[in-house]
Amino acid sequence: MRCAEHCAVVANRPVATSQFEMEIHCPTVALYAQPGQFVQIRVQTGYEPLFSRPFSVFRRFPEQGNFSVVYLVRGTFTQLLASKKPGESIFVVGPLGNRFAVAQPAEDTTHLLVAGGVGAPPLYLLAEEMVQNGVPRDRIVVVNGARRRDLVVCQKQFADLGVQLWTVTEDGSLGERGKVTDVLQALYERGELLRDRCQVYTCGPTAMLEAVAKFACKHRLPCQVSMETLMPCGLGVCLGCAVKVRTADGTDYKRACVDGPVFDAAEVVWE
Missing domain, CATH: 3.40.50.80 (Nucleotide-binding domain of ferredoxin-NADP reductase (FNR) module)
Incomplete structure (x- = not known):
């Protein structure tokens, strides 16, 4: 289950120096996001910043229909994110990607x-x-x-x-x-x-x-x-998040946003 919609900011709390936790109302992500998955966030409808950014899901509050992400203020995008007040909206797509597989037993x-x-x-x-x-x-x-x-x-x-x-x-x-x-x-x-x-x-x-x-x-x-990695679209279309991996025939590339972001470490070619 995935959403692509404007969502209300519930809270935008500073938790350390230049570090914020943003709580967002989005029942789909709150209910279905799993550890390792992420959302793509776009802060405004104009062309600056042009691309959305990926943020891992941090906490889920299913009863309230909310989830949260953590971010550090580093540039234009996160400065705009930090300026968002409760009640204002951002555009969210997710949850996206795969999850961590818990070893058994x-x-x-x-x-x-x-x-x-x-x-x-x-x-x-x-x-x-x-x-x-x-x-x-x-x-x-x-x-x-x-x-x-x-x-x-x-x-x-x-x-x-x-x-x-x-x-x-x-x-x-x-x-x-x-x-x-x-x-x-x-x-x-x-x-x-x-x-x-x-x-x-x-x-x-x-x-x-x-x-x-x-x-x-x-x-x-x-x-x-x-x-x-950089994920301009989060949907596997732009190919901006290619990860080099080992295959039976040598090496190839996978897209972190759809084939990952979680990979077997032995599969990744570190360069």
Whole structure:
């Protein structure tokens, strides 16, 4: 089920420096969006900015018919998004794309969720779904990273779920100092990532995804990556979100917006 309609902004809350959570009234997305899926948002009807932008679904409030996205104010598009007030409208298409596949049996698997910056929202929705479906909280391990403290996203929400939470920043301003792969290596050395019972899910900047994917490959851990690419249309028409993948005959390209955004990490060709 998918919608393409003007939707009312319910709230546009600042949650950190230059970081906002926008709650939107859209019953279709609120009811049907799954962890890893996204929506395309257009902020106005004119030609500037010309293209819509993809945003992962962060939280769903089905009873109210609302859902939310998290964004950082970085340029013209997100500045316009931040200026939106409750009652004003934006154009929403979604939910789009595929979802993270939860490894089975879920209750006997260590689920390792690795987030980088604004890659955290779909992983929060995944962790929330797991908790609601009865996966033991001690089997859900979240590594939430960013370059510095004010770029860490969804920290409170992960903590409120009661899952195992590791926080890491490159400058050491919050949690451990280093990169998410440093925490992954420490967890591996402690024997907490048994490869026959561990599934990695990750979303964040491409360089981080590549590093996590290579870590997983080295240690033979199954890994799903949610690719953060430009998606001008979100419908597979413009071919602006091509991801190079391995095939039986060599390599080919898939569209992140319709074939993804979630891919098997072993399938992606990192360049």
